[in-house]
Amino acid sequence: MGGHGHGNEAKSAGSDLPEGVVRVSRNMDASDRLFVPAIAAGLGQTVKHFFTNIFGKEKYTQTVQYPDVKIEYPHRFRGMHRLVPREDGNPRCVACFMCQTACPARCIHIVAGETDDQRIEKFPVIFEIDELRCVVCGLCVEACPCDAIRMDTGFHPKPVYSREDADFGKADLLGILGREEAKAAGQRAKDKPPATAAGTGRVERAHGDHGAGGSAGGYDHSH
Amino acid sequence: MDVWLPYAWDVVRLGGMLAILLGLAGPLTWAERRQSAMIQDRIGPNRAAIKIGNKEWRAFGLLHPLADVIKLLTKEDTVNIRADRFLYNLAPFISLVPALVTFAVIPFGPDVTINGVAYPLQVARLDAGILYMFAVSSLAVFGVSLAGYASASKLAMMGGLRAAAQMISYEVAMGLSIMGLVLYYGTLEPYAMVRAQGELLFGFLPAWGVFVQPLAFILFFTAATAENKRIPFDLAEGESEIIGYFVEYSGMKFGMFYMAEYIEVIVVAGTLTTLFFGGWQIPYLMDHGFVFPWGGGLDLSHAAVTVLRIGAFMGKLLFFCWFQLMLRWTLPRFRYDQVMSLGWRRLLPISLANLVVTAAVVLWLEA
Numbered sequence A: 001m002g003g004h005g006h007g008n009e010a011k012s013a014g015s016d017l018p019e020g021v022v023r024v025s026r027n028m029d030a031s032d033r034l035f036v037p038a039i040a041a042g043l044g045q046t047v048k049h050f051f052t053n054i055f056g057k058e059k060y061t062q063t064v065q066y067p068d069v070k071i072e073y074p075h076r077f078r079g080m081h082r083l084v085p086r087e088d089g090n091p092r093c094v095a096c097f098m099c100q101t102a103c104p105a106r107c108i109h110i111v112a113g114e115t116d117d118q119r120i121e122k123f124p125v126i127f128e129i130d131e132l133r134c135v136v137c138g139l140c141v142e143a144c145p146c147d148a149i150r151m152d153t154g155f156h157p158k159p160v161y162s163r164e165d166a167d168f169g170k171a172d173l174l175g176i177l178g179r180e181e182a183k184a185a186g187q188r189a190k191d192k193p194p195a196t197a198a199g200t201g202r203v204e205r206a207h208g209d210h211g212a213g214g215s216a217g218g219y220d221h222s223h
Numbered sequence B: 001m002d003v004w005l006p007y008a009w010d011v012v013r014l015g016g017m018l019a020i021l022l023g024l025a026g027p028l029t030w031a032e033r034r035q036s037a038m039i040q041d042r043i044g045p046n047r048a049a050i051k052i053g054n055k056e057w058r059a060f061g062l063l064h065p066l067a068d069v070i071k072l073l074t075k076e077d078t079v080n081i082r083a084d085r086f087l088y089n090l091a092p093f094i095s096l097v098p099a100l101v102t103f104a105v106i107p108f109g110p111d112v113t114i115n116g117v118a119y120p121l122q123v124a125r126l127d128a129g130i131l132y133m134f135a136v137s138s139l140a141v142f143g144v145s146l147a148g149y150a151s152a153s154k155l156a157m158m159g160g161l162r163a164a165a166q167m168i169s170y171e172v173a174m175g176l177s178i179m180g181l182v183l184y185y186g187t188l189e190p191y192a193m194v195r196a197q198g199e200l201l202f203g204f205l206p207a208w209g210v211f212v213q214p215l216a217f218i219l220f221f222t223a224a225t226a227e228n229k230r231i232p233f234d235l236a237e238g239e240s241e242i243i244g245y246f247v248e249y250s251g252m253k254f255g256m257f258y259m260a261e262y263i264e265v266i267v268v269a270g271t272l273t274t275l276f277f278g279g280w281q282i283p284y285l286m287d288h289g290f291v292f293p294w295g296g297g298l299d300l301s302h303a304a305v306t307v308l309r310i311g312a313f314m315g316k317l318l319f320f321c322w323f324q325l326m327l328r329w330t331l332p333r334f335r336y337d338q339v340m341s342l343g344w345r346r347l348l349p350i351s352l353a354n355l356v357v358t359a360a361v362v363l364w365l366e367a
Helices: A030-034 A036-055 A098-102 A139-143 A170-174 A179-184 B005-039 B064-074 B085-105 B129-137 B140-150 B154-185 B190-196 B214-227 B251-276 B302-328 B336-366
Strands: A108-114 A122-130 B050-052 B055-057 B109-114 B117-121 B289-291 B297-299
Touching: A030 A036, A036 B005, A036 B302, A098 A108, A098 A139, A122 A170, B005 B064, B005 B085, B005 B117, B005 B251, B005 B302, B064 B251, B085 B129, B085 B140, B085 B251, B109 B302, B129 B154, B129 B190, B140 B154, B140 B251, B154 B190, B154 B214, B154 B251, B154 B336, B190 B251, B214 B251, B214 B336, B251 B302
Parallel strands: none
Antiparallel strands: A108 A122, B050 B055, B109 B117, B289 B297
């Protein structure tokens, strides 16, 4: 092979190479040329994995049998949106349009309405999120001043058959529990998928962590 | 009884050979996939199931080969419109048949004595058995190169050419690496070679080929892997780039190439066992029972010895099948020029030197 061989450390001093450039020789030594030691070492690795994964107590296996076994997402995973309800079951949202403004994908659509409650003044008549357009950036959650929209559900938007079904309305988004709340309520979040059909009625909260908040004094939207 | 027994025995030994080859080829496709999964820290295919009542039988994925066969048999058989139809249809058969018949000279058990007559557990006891083996296995190159040529596809053509060049190159080294053993044992007949490997070297070491000719073992194993076109010599297939000589084949014709590969794995394992690892011999097990070099022994009946020896052959065969799969999932692929230079510039001179040295030593031992 190459006659430059002073090993890997061949300095460029005095040669025609620019400063800082090192000429590396790729001479293999005798054991590399034989291949056999390297093959034996490689076989050692694969055999170790093979037997450990079959008989060992602590396996290397990284994959799971997906539909049967699911890996829970990390806590800060940004999943499906949900609207956080007040004690009476209505959304906390005051229709301030912060999320709609912040959204880079323009997937949030809000129509505001007036309410008699002087503390709130406004509420969303329509609150829609097009989950097909959503880029899952979480800016809406950051923008919200009332902590009314969260992405803490721990699951993805469910697959849909038509584009319209991916527009999740107010009732749909209210019906979803966050992961922690779902656990507290004694049920898995996945057991309560968002109602894809245009649910019109107000969704009653299952007795969750907010206690048995009665709906007395609620806002009457139907005036 | 003596009239029909030889014919019944023909059925037994033929059936034994086919049971080994065809019965193992299917599970080997399963083993390849599950084993690679175990090596790569995955779980591997285990979903094919048979439902009886309410219970699903998955059997660790062993039903996947069955599902594969059903798929291959019911798949549309496409032929490239510019293909040479005759050669195209002939090629898978030329690939499969040499793989099947090579095993005929490999003894998978000792002779069974019934009423004083010895019946062989070997389909064909040819005096030139080793030569037959090389002659037949070299026919496989026709199937591969014809498949590449007749498909009328550039990728298949490249695969076929690569396979032809590679198989012809490595055949030389493969044949020469065995010649040392032939010189040492003084026979070309596999059964006699296995018999000779039952003796002891220096009074304790079995005279297996691997102890007599360790270098030849590595040379032969390398060349046989190259003949079989498996990783690290799989550039005839090169499934990530050219898919190889069978790229145009579909359905069971593709299945036949696939089957030929696994049958060749078994044949290579059987050849290694027979030539280098004592065939059906178990160390210190003589025809009448164990005789240990440090004294003592254990008398066994003829039937018990026979069963033990057949079991020993099958165990060694399975080990080398496993080992070949292991190698495949350990090594990366050689480049084409590296394959050629390894074959012609390394293996060939080394095996020639091995042959000359062995010949000199054998001559010196006899003198």
